[in-house]
Amino acid sequence: MKKRKNLGKNSIILILAVVIIFIAYLGSPLSKVRNVTVEGVNDLGAQQVIDATDINNNSLLVNVMIDHQTIANKTMKKLPSIETVSFKTHNLRDIVIKVKEFKTLGLIYKNGYYYRVINGGHIINQKMHSPIGNYPIYSGFNDKKSLKKISKIYKKLPDNVRTNVSQFYNSPTKLNPYRVKIDMNDGNKVVADIRTVQAKMKYYPGIAAQMKQKGVINLEIGAYSYPFKAKK
Known part of the structure; x- marks a missing residue:
C-alpha cells in the first residue's frame, strides 16, 4: 500500500515537473520559430x-505544428496557384515550408491583370500586375474549351520551340x-491551323534557320x- 502511494506521489511530481518544464519552454526564446525556409517554389517567391x-x-513552433492544416488551407486560399x-x-x-505549385502553361490578360493558366485551361x-516567367500569353481564347486546347498544344510542343x-x-x-497566329521570341510570326499546329511546329527551327x-x-x-x- 505504501509503495502504491509512493508511486502515485512520484507520478504526480513527474507530471508537475513536465508541466513546469513545458511552461518554461513556452516562455523561452527556444519555443519560437528561428528560421523559415521554403522549398519547391517555381513562379511564386519564397517570401x-x-x-x-x-x-x-x-510564432510558437508547437502552435505551427499543431495548426499546420489550418495554416496550409489559409495559405492555399491566399495563393491559389499552390496545389499543396x-x-x-x-x-x-x-x-x-514545402510547396507544390500547379504547372503554369501560360498567362491570360483580363481587366488590367494577368492570370495563370494551368492544366485543363x-x-x-x-x-498579377505584370507577366512572369517565360510563358506565352493567350489572346482571344475567351472560352474554357479553346483555352484548354491551346494550352494543351503548348504543353506538348518540343522544348526548343516551346x-x-x-x-x-x-x-x-x-x-x-481554326486559324491561329503565334509571336515568337526570335522575332518571327507563325500563321497556322489549330488542328495541325502541334505537329507542324516541330519544323519551325529548321525553317527559321533558313530565313535570311x-x-x-x-x-x-x-x-x-x-x-x-x-x-515605307
Missing part, C-alpha cells in the same frame, strides 16, 4: 509564401475558322515563309 502563412519569429503545402521542423527551431484567380513562343492569338477567318531575315512562317497548308514587308 510571398512565408507572408501568406503568417509564420514569423514570434506542408511543414516540417529542422533543428528543433526552424520551419521548412483552368485560370488561377490570382491577380521556350521560343511569346504569344498565341485566336485569329479565325471566314475561310479558316525575320518574317512570317505559314503552316496553314504546307509550310513556307516570307519576310516582313519593308515599312
Whole structure:
C-alpha cells in the first residue's frame, strides 16, 4: 500500500515537473520559430509564401505544428496557384515550408491583370500586375474549351520551340475558322491551323534557320515563309 502511494506521489511530481518544464519552454526564446525556409517554389517567391502563412519569429513552433492544416488551407486560399503545402521542423527551431505549385502553361490578360493558366485551361484567380516567367500569353481564347486546347498544344510542343513562343492569338477567318497566329521570341510570326499546329511546329527551327531575315512562317497548308514587308 505504501509503495502504491509512493508511486502515485512520484507520478504526480513527474507530471508537475513536465508541466513546469513545458511552461518554461513556452516562455523561452527556444519555443519560437528561428528560421523559415521554403522549398519547391517555381513562379511564386519564397517570401510571398512565408507572408501568406503568417509564420514569423514570434510564432510558437508547437502552435505551427499543431495548426499546420489550418495554416496550409489559409495559405492555399491566399495563393491559389499552390496545389499543396506542408511543414516540417529542422533543428528543433526552424520551419521548412514545402510547396507544390500547379504547372503554369501560360498567362491570360483580363481587366488590367494577368492570370495563370494551368492544366485543363483552368485560370488561377490570382491577380498579377505584370507577366512572369517565360510563358506565352493567350489572346482571344475567351472560352474554357479553346483555352484548354491551346494550352494543351503548348504543353506538348518540343522544348526548343516551346521556350521560343511569346504569344498565341485566336485569329479565325471566314475561310479558316481554326486559324491561329503565334509571336515568337526570335522575332518571327507563325500563321497556322489549330488542328495541325502541334505537329507542324516541330519544323519551325529548321525553317527559321533558313530565313535570311525575320518574317512570317505559314503552316496553314504546307509550310513556307516570307519576310516582313519593308515599312515605307
